[in-house]
Amino acid sequence: MDTPQWRLSATATLIPGLPIEPGLSESLLRALADAPEPFKVQRMRPLPPVPAGERVIEADQTNHSVIVGETVVVKWFERPSGDSPAPEVFAHLAEVGFERIARPYAAVFRGEDLLALVTAYLPEAVDGWQWCVDEAVSGGTAFAAELGRMTAELHLAMATPSRVLPEPVRTAAPAWSGRAAEALAEALRLTEDAEDSAWLAAHEADLRRELAPLEVAGDTPVLRIHGDLHAGQVLRWRDGFAIIDFDGNPTVPGAAPYQPAARDLAQLTTSLEHVAQVAVKRRGADPQAMAAWAWTTREALEAAYVGTLAEAGRSELLDRSLLRPFEVEQLCRELIYAGRHLPRWRYAPMGVLRTWF
Template structure:
């Protein structure tokens, strides 16, 4: 797709205020910069499922491969963040959709700003781990807090952005299902380790059953360091497509779910540094603990400064972190087997004690 001129022609038409390709509809968020029909384009594949093209070093078009039936999270989140003035992201320009006769409307492409000198979080954060630097964590904490305050601000897209959950029973059931699926999909020595500690892991998630009421907002849904670019002008959070291991989940969730995933991703970076960069295990685990602590502290302080302290239910953090590690194991089993070492390293570090009584889940191994 990159190099055939299709992407340049699309961006040129949209920047000039023209019509999208026949059979397509465009939803605009911000005006595009002027782009000539002779502009350059190059491939820019940064994920495993879609295809992105950079046009004129200023615009990125992410072509959904294949297109996805609406509704999808990104267009609505783009509209909301635009309305409330949140700019710590790749500025959204447009969403391109299509509809065939008798078929559903499909999301074909997302058009955003290109961020110069941007580096993926799995790259820049790994460098921080190897160097032992932790100052970045405070920046990420403030970024996450700003995002959540923005998500909790009313807009035409989300007129009622804050809801209240009456009970955590549904979250507890979801977490137990994730644990059961992780056990079923994880074999070998790692599977045996999980089976031996299933009661311990279940107890760690048990506080979810005692939640009486907590605020719900439209969360990012897949917030990890890989979704935070470091670029020429700072940090940007990207990819509002939701968690790839969860289908049909309510997009309104506790803010703690995003924060838990972001915190555990720092621990995953430590595991990567140990395995891929031969970093000292003890020092790197201490680095992750310190960075995670700075992240949480900065998040709380920023949330309080912006009047949003009520958005964070601290009691949910620990259980959501364990559920997230289960989801990392599910992701590894389904999509990236070599990734399993990272969540297993985190879990082994958190629960090094004695093996517990085997559970009924063990029969799935």
């Protein structure tokens, strides 16, 4: 008999690259209250009534997401592991009441490995690489302040104690210089295109100079951050903006879970530069106009972020001396990602670097 327990146990071996079996996501939702061994469920919020029906989110992503009943999303992890920070972060944010995410309902584990996340479905959601590029092409900048406030509110929520994270803010000795230097070396090694490789070699000293402040950085507050915060991780949906995908940076396996808040802010501001490059290459936008747009939106986003922390009395969460070095490191990581996984993406970080230097 096709019981929910039987269907759930069918996920014991997910085959990379294959689609999720139809009906499996609905079966998982029915089995949340009584998951069979070897599965366990971490519940975060009560699951609302979910009508029948499934549809797969057709997007270029590592994992598989299925919308069930136009109410919830079941995100299946193609390669389950125990390293994902998402369940702990979601549980913390749910407890402290941060709502600028897809509301988390449950995490499903096979042993210690995260198998699936169940979150709210956000109607009329548009991916950040679409809506933000549209804004760039049209010259829209009003959104930037909202993104800055939302990011600061995320960090303030992360810095609020909960049963999940009773000590959410710590002080860390600087260990960022070695990680950034390794990223630069790897980016130089993996960039094989002759013209880009020659340009990077000619500007290696400039890049090292930008990273130099990390060598003298003092102790700084660290907290749980998003870890991979860029424009594509911000959905614009029917009721505003939402931050998604708290799975960590795919180019930094095993990264320390506690990081400076400047890491998220630097990734987000750098992604606006990438949006400008996408608008130039794919939409024929004027390069000078896009450079000006990127500068304006970055300034507005950072000002709103800093102002929001100040209003909350938590300005100490941001060490601004780390911003520029982290931005340069992030560009190196984009080159690493292009070299390892998506060569056609290299134009974006290279375009930013050429604009900066």
